Amino acid sequence: MENCSICGAPKAQVAGMIGAVLLIIGCFVPLFSVTLLGKTLSVSFFSVGFYLYGEVLIVTSLVIIGLLFARKFPEAQGAGIAVFVTILVFFSDALTGYNAIRDMGVIASFAAGFFSFGYAWLVLFAGAILVIAAPYVDRLFPAK
Numbered sequence: 001m002e003n004c005s006i007c008g009a010p011k012a013q014v015a016g017m018i019g020a021v022l023l024i025i026g027c028f029v030p031l032f033s034v035t036l037l038g039k040t041l042s043v044s045f046f047s048v049g050f051y052l053y054g055e056v057l058i059v060t061s062l063v064i065i066g067l068l069f070a071r072k073f074p075e076a077q078g079a080g081i082a083v084f085v086t087i088l089v090f091f092s093d094a095l096t097g098y099n100a101i102r103d104m105g106v107i108a109s110f111a112a113g114f115f116s117f118g119y120a121w122l123v124l125f126a127g128a129i130l131v132i133a134a135p136y137v138d139r140l141f142p143a144k
Contacts, residue, residue, distance in 0.1 A: 011137045016068040016076055019130025022123050023061040023083060027054040030118030032094070044120065053090070057083065057124075064131055073135040080131030087124050 030042035031050075045054030060083055067076040094117070133140070 010071070012073055012134045013068050013071065015137045016073070016080075016131050016134035017065060019080065019127045019132075019134065020061045020064045020068070022127030022130065023064075024058055026120050026124035026127055027057050029120035029123055031120045033116045033118055035116075042118065044118075057086075061127075068134070077132055077135055080128055080134075084125070084128035084132060087121075087128055091121055 027045040030044050032043040034041045034043070044050070045057065060079060064076050064079050064083075067073075067079065
């Protein structure tokens with residue numbers, strides 16, 4: 001494995017760490033935003049009803065960081081795949097619920113217009129993809 005020129009750690013370890021940190025940051029970023037009466041309510045993993053998901057995601061990210069420190073890249077990649085699938089299922093459930101509300105009729109469709117997805121999904125998917133791709137960083141970005 002090739003080492004980073006700045007910190008001396010393997011590039012795979014650095015990429016995986018960045019991905020795990022993005023997963024932790026994604027827990028605090030808004031997943032959804034709802035605008036009612038001119039006020040915007042943002043829902044993150046640490047909002048009503050989502051504490052467990054946020055805590056599990058943070059613990060899993062810390063386990064990934066531990067695995068990367070131990071240089072167990074395949075195990076960290078497996079945990080990254082599990083996180084990616086979990087985020088994908090959660091996102092598809094949210095999208096299905098949004099479409100169900102929108103299809104309920106005129107009033108529900110009007111209410112769905114005040115609902116929007118936050119940018120946490122981008123941060124979470126980017127973090128999971130970085131963790132999954134970490135073992136391949138040397139092949140993707142060879143030394144000059």
